[in-house]
Amino acid sequence: MKAILISAGKGTRLLPLTEELPKCLMPLNGKITVIEQQLKVLNLSNINDIKIILGYNVEKVEKKISALPFINKMNIEVIYNPFFDISNNLISLWMARQFMDDDIITINGDDIFHSDLINTLIADKNDISLSISIKEEYDPDDMKIIHHNNILKKVGKDIEFDKTTGESIGIIKYTKKGALILRKTLDEMVRNKNNHQLFYLKAIQKIIDNGNIINTVEIPSEKWAEIDFHYDLEFIQRNFNRFKEVSSKLFT
Numbered sequence: 001m002k003a004i005l006i007s008a009g010k011g012t013r014l015l016p017l018t019e020e021l022p023k024c025l026m027p028l029n030g031k032i033t034v035i036e037q038q039l040k041v042l043n044l045s046n047i048n049d050i051k052i053i054l055g056y057n058v059e060k061v062e063k064k065i066s067a068l069p070f071i072n073k074m075n076i077e078v079i080y081n082p083f084f085d086i087s088n089n090l091i092s093l094w095m096a097r098q099f100m101d102d103d104i105i106t107i108n109g110d111d112i113f114h115s116d117l118i119n120t121l122i123a124d125k126n127d128i129s130l131s132i133s134i135k136e137e138y139d140p141d142d143m144k145i146i147h148h149n150n151i152l153k154k155v156g157k158d159i160e161f162d163k164t165t166g167e168s169i170g171i172i173k174y175t176k177k178g179a180l181i182l183r184k185t186l187d188e189m190v191r192n193k194n195n196h197q198l199f200y201l202k203a204i205q206k207i208i209d210n211g212n213i214i215n216t217v218e219i220p221s222e223k224w225a226e227i228d229f230h231y232d233l234e235f236i237q238r239n240f241n242r243f244k245e246v247s248s249k250l251f252t
Contacts (some may be wrong), residue, residue: 001122002099003047005038006200007109008055008084008092013229022056024109025064026233029240034227035061036068037112040075048074051099053092053109055084074105083196090200094190100183101176106200108170110227112236117171117223126215127178130155131169131202133221141228143168143201145216152214157202166216168201169224194230 010021018026024035035052042050054061058080065076081092093106105121107113121129130145130152138144144159144165145152155168174182185203189195195202208214222242227233 001047001103001105002049002051003042004093004096004099004106005035005050005109006053006089006092006102006106007035007061008053008081009055009089009109010085011110011227014227014233017230017233020057021228022054022061022062026227028112028236032240033064034110034112035064038107038109039065039068039074040070041113041115043070043073043120044115045122047105047118050074051075051079051096052076053079055081055092063144078187087196088198088200089133090186090189090198090203090221093203094186095133097183097186100179102172102179103173103175104179105171105173108226111170111224113169113171113224113228117169117219120219121171121173121217124173124215124217126213127175128181128207128212128214129173131171131173131218131219132166132216132223133169133219133224134166135221138164138167140226142163143170144198147216150216152204152208152216154208155205157199166172166218169219170226171224172204181212 007024011018014023025033027033028037074104079095081095083091117131121131132145138161143157144164145168146154146159146163147165185206189203225236
């Protein structure tokens with residue numbers, strides 16, 4: 001199993017914090033950064049073959065990664081996206097297409113998560129398994145979904161609230177077959193320049209529209225968090241111990 005971390009963006013909604021540092025280098029508990037937390041949890045889940053798609057201030061991220069004390073336990077490769085500031089993350093994910101030849105898991109660069117989430121996705125036997133969260137209310141920025149009997153029907157920020165049944169967490173597992181479907185879909189989409197500004201979940205929707213089945217896996221809210229805005233980062237910093245499994249086993 002390989003992991004692909006999509007971490008090329010700047011994180012403009014976190015300005016001025018991201019004026020010098022990309023979002024993946026934001027500190028979570030004073031010193032532990034987002035990308036360090038992600039790598040440690042992946043190691044805990046026995047995923048050590050990791051491709052990291054970087055763009056904004058790539059040198060600072062590379063310096064941080066190279067200094068991690070557990071780095072010799074992992075096979076980490078940086079993929080630089082030179083178009084990070086003029087395109088969306090569909091292009092970033094496409095940059096890693098050569099690694100979509102086996103079981104993979106793709107992870108948004110601003111997700112914080114437990115190994116339980118990763119292990120639950122890995123255990124799901126479907127070719128494409130999308131992690132979701134269900135809550136009482138959704139906001140316009142949520143990557144909303146419509147699903148039925150654990151089958152994804154639609155995904156996008158433009159789904160009407162009264163039709164929304166959950167939100168995508170931004171972590172997706174693919175078997176080898178599923179990864180090849182993703183690669184083929186991305187290769188087709190990047191030929192159209194109008195798609196260069198799209199979120200990569202548009203590729204997921206295209207996969208569905210082409211008749212493929214995508215399974216949804218519900219994850220408890222306490223097992224993950226995402227960082228979009230200042231209040232998200234502040235919440236995680238105040239409540240870092242909610243990830244007790246992570247802090248007790250990895251951050252001592």
